[in-house]
Amino acid sequence: MLWIDKYKPTSLDQMDYHKDISENLKNMILGGDFPHLLVYGPSGAGKKTRVMATLKEIYGANCLKVKIENKTFKHPSSSKSIQVTTVSSPYHIEINPGEAGSYDRLVIQSIIKDIAQSPPIDSQSFVVILNEVDKLSKDAQHALRRTMEKYANFCRLILCCDSTSKVIDPIRSRCMGIRVPAPTKEEIVKVLQNVAKKERFDLSAEVAGHFAERSNGNLRYALLLLESKKTKEYPFQTNELPLLDWESAIFNVANDMITEQSPARLQVIRGKLYELIGHCIPPDIIMKNLTFALLERIDTTIKYDIIHWAAFYEQNQYFTWKHSLPSLWQSLKSSKWNFNHNITST
Amino acid sequence: MSKSTNQNTPYRPVEPWVNKYRPKTVDEVSHQDEVVKALKRSLETGNLPHLLFYGPPGTGKTSTILAVAMDLFGPELYKDRVLELNASDERGIEVVRTKIKNFASFSVSQNNTLTNGKPAAAFKLIVLDEADSMTHDAQAALRRIIEYTSKTTRFCLLCNYITRIIEPLSSRCAKFRFKSLNDTAMIERLRYIASSESMPPVKDEVYQAIHAVSDGDLRKAITYLQSSYRFYGSRELTPDNIYNISGTVPPKLIETLINTCKSNSYDKLQSNLQQLVTKGYPASQILVQIFDQVTNHKSFSDKQKALIAMKIGDVDRNLVDGSEEFLQLFDTVSFIMKQLSDNSNNNNNNNNRMDLD
Numbered sequence: 001m002l003w004i005d006k007y008k009p010t011s012l013d014q015m016d017y018h019k020d021i022s023e024n025l026k027n028m029i030l031g032g033d034f035p036h037l038l039v040y041g042p043s044g045a046g047k048k049t050r051v052m053a054t055l056k057e058i059y060g061a062n063c064l065k066v067k068i069e070n071k072t073f074k075h076p077s078s079s080k081s082i083q084v085t086t087v088s089s090p091y092h093i094e095i096n097p098g099e100a101g102s103y104d105r106l107v108i109q110s111i112i113k114d115i116a117q118s119p120p121i122d123s124q125s126f127v128v129i130l131n132e133v134d135k136l137s138k139d140a141q142h143a144l145r146r147t148m149e150k151y152a153n154f155c156r157l158i159l160c161c162d163s164t165s166k167v168i169d170p171i172r173s174r175c176m177g178i179r180v181p182a183p184t185k186e187e188i189v190k191v192l193q194n195v196a197k198k199e200r201f202d203l204s205a206e207v208a209g210h211f212a213e214r215s216n217g218n219l220r221y222a223l224l225l226l227e228s229k230k231t232k233e234y235p236f237q238t239n240e241l242p243l244l245d246w247e248s249a250i251f252n253v254a255n256d257m258i259t260e261q262s263p264a265r266l267q268v269i270r271g272k273l274y275e276l277i278g279h280c281i282p283p284d285i286i287m288k289n290l291t292f293a294l295l296e297r298i299d300t301t302i303k304y305d306i307i308h309w310a311a312f313y314e315q316n317q318y319f320t321w322k323h324s325l326p327s328l329w330q331s332l333k334s335s336k337w338n339f340n341h342n343i344t345s346t
Numbered sequence: 347m348s349k350s351t352n353q354n355t356p357y358r359p360v361e362p363w364v365n366k367y368r369p370k371t372v373d374e375v376s377h378q379d380e381v382v383k384a385l386k387r388s389l390e391t392g393n394l395p396h397l398l399f400y401g402p403p404g405t406g407k408t409s410t411i412l413a414v415a416m417d418l419f420g421p422e423l424y425k426d427r428v429l430e431l432n433a434s435d436e437r438g439i440e441v442v443r444t445k446i447k448n449f450a451s452f453s454v455s456q457n458n459t460l461t462n463g464k465p466a467a468a469f470k471l472i473v474l475d476e477a478d479s480m481t482h483d484a485q486a487a488l489r490r491i492i493e494y495t496s497k498t499t500r501f502c503l504l505c506n507y508i509t510r511i512i513e514p515l516s517s518r519c520a521k522f523r524f525k526s527l528n529d530t531a532m533i534e535r536l537r538y539i540a541s542s543e544s545m546p547p548v549k550d551e552v553y554q555a556i557h558a559v560s561d562g563d564l565r566k567a568i569t570y571l572q573s574s575y576r577f578y579g580s581r582e583l584t585p586d587n588i589y590n591i592s593g594t595v596p597p598k599l600i601e602t603l604i605n606t607c608k609s610n611s612y613d614k615l616q617s618n619l620q621q622l623v624t625k626g627y628p629a630s631q632i633l634v635q636i637f638d639q640v641t642n643h644k645s646f647s648d649k650q651k652a653l654i655a656m657k658i659g660d661v662d663r664n665l666v667d668g669s670e671e672f673l674q675l676f677d678t679v680s681f682i683m684k685q686l687s688d689n690s691n692n693n694n695n696n697n698n699r700m701d702l703d
């Protein structure tokens with residue numbers, strides 16, 4: 001069992017940080033009111049863990065005994081059927097609507113209408129957890145509006161996402177928002193050291209600090225990194241952690257861009273970018289890290305341009321290489337720096 | 347470690363206040379006086395034009411039409427006479443041609459009397475809630491049905507954006523705009539609910555804070571009131587509690603960010619922004635608040651404000667389209683920084699300054 005699972009807190013009292021949120025969630029449960037929730041915050045900040053701990057507070061340990069099923073949904077008018085994985089207990093069901101692609105509305109509505117038809121035992125309320133609601137189609141989001149009002153009495157929704165920017169206003173106005181900030185560096189160090197103690201190995205505050213630094217507030221990442229380094233490189237050196245392969249690859253691309261601007265170099269860079277994408281590094285992450293890498297090394301006078309064009313081309317990343325090629329060569333002729341920006345649009 | 351709260355008693359959450367305090371009659375609807383007046387006139391005569399309600403979320407559109415329907419048909423005929431379809435129902439062109447058409451074309455008896463002695467209206471009502479999410483094809487199909495069933499059926503369309511309803515359809519309806527609630531109307535309703543729920547006294551500044559963060563959306567306001575009451579238990583509420591519940595960035599932090607824009611250091615800007623983002627504030631929220639502060643800031647010229655506002659508009663659209671949030675925000679704040687430094691490099695910058703403080 002991975003450490004992230006082994007040492008996952010299961011109750012609100014066990015949660016190491018954001019004690020105030022836990023305290024307030026308990027208040028809410030005691031008050032007997034439990035509105036629809038919209039839980040948001042950076043990736044790896046512990047949103048899901050906290051949601052499950054909240055359910056346990058309400059329903060007791062039985063809601064942690066989950067079963068995983070593949071459910072099939074029939075499209076009403078075509079013969080198509082859609083497969084989605086559900087995780088459920090007698091008290092809740094959890095899905096990633098993203099799995100259903102453009103049929104997300106259909107899947108969510110069938111699940112909720114099913115619950116409406118056979119209301120849960122003891123007429124308790126039933127919880128539906130939807131993950132990554134920011135990726136939900138607008139269609140599916142609109143469909144939730146009246147549903148959230150009509151079925152509010154026996155079906156509570158918990159919506160989870162990294163950021164609410166893409167959640168439509170009428171949905172936000174129907175939920176209570178719970179913001180889960182990323183843990184601070186000190187909080188991550190504390191969690192890592194606790195795990196080390198339970199696993200019986202030495203982890204100085206300094207070394208733990210390096211892990212925390214690298215994780216950028218993502219506790220899941222910090223724990224995974226610690227576990228893999230523990231198996232490979234224990235006892236730890238006290239110097240800073242080396243970059244991961246993909247991180248140094250992006251660093252190299254930045255170097256290539258700065259040292260030479262020519263069609264030949266463009267070919268080289270193109271190859272490296274394809275390799276990164278081939279390793280499933282998402283384009284937006286590539287673009288963001290590349291920007292940071294460039295900013296570290298260039299003159300202040302052109303920093304603004306770099307940031308601006310990075311944002312511009314990331315936004316247009318759906319253009320294919322073919323689309324951007326003509327504009328690439330064009331800008332290549334017009335200016336040295338434009339050339340660089342365009343490379344990033346592959 | 348405390349034990350779990352309700353191991354044995356089944357957990358039944360109380361009805362949300364937004365549902366509990368949904369207006370039951372048109373008279374109870376706050377702040378939409380013109381609409382209410384016009385509707386009451388048609389209710390007295392028992393006749394009703396086709397209706398189109400539009401306006402921002404949580405201003406009473408759904409509540410009003412449900413109350414109107416109840417008044418027209420009473421609980422006894424409601425089920426037979428009212429067809430309510432919303433965005434969660436299948437509403438493609440097929441459904442318009444079959445389900446809606448069938449319901450619209452059967453005739454109704456002319457002389458039913460309700461238990462309260464009033465004669466029931468001699469028509470049916472089809473409510474299309476969230477109509478702006480219907481496709482244009484489906485709307486076009488609807489247009490003909492409205493025409494040849496108008497003897498027996500009234501339609502009511504509800505939407506946020508009237509521009510999403512095709513013109514031939516909207517021109518067949520009496521249009522009513524629902525206004526965002528102003529502070530007086532909103533706070534009055536909140537006070538009414540707070541006292542009905544016997545909440546401990548809530549300070550005026552807390553009500554003001556709720557109004558400030560809920561954009562005239564009464565549903566949001568009621569949800570904030572209920573959530574903060576439950577979330578913070580019996581402690582006395584403060585405006586900060588409200589900001590927290592609503593996901594508003596504390597104004598101080600935005601101020602710091604804007605001040606960093608004056609530093610001309612991209613490193614500082616990057617780390618300052620990073621701090622804000624790791625706290626979990628969504629980019630859209632940060633953006634709105636930057637906009638508010640910049641437009642009220644004395645150290646920006648009118649021209650700068652205009653340029654920044656345009657930039658924010660673009661970025662806002664990019665965010666909705668799904669762009670990487672950090673880069674978009676970084677672009678925005680660097681743009682602001684550039685505006686400020688361009689200005690200080692400008693020798694006759696005093697001529698550009700328009701602040702009249």
Ligand SMILES: Nc1ncnc2c1ncn2[C@@H]1O[C@H](COP(=O)(O)OP(=O)(O)OP(=O)(O)O)[C@@H](O)[C@H]1O
Pocket residue numbers: 145170363364365367368369374375376377378401402403404405406407408409410505506524535564565568
């Ligand atoms: N004008 C109002 N007077 C009294 N209560 C209101 C009013 N507007 C909204 N509310 C409260 O907000 C809740 C939601 O209102 P309603 O469903 O009518 O909004 P809507 O205009 O249909 O919003 P949406 O565009 O999101 O569908 C109601 O249950 C009620 O508690």
Ligand SMILES: [Mg+2]
Pocket residue numbers: 407408409475476504
């Ligand atoms: Mg509505």
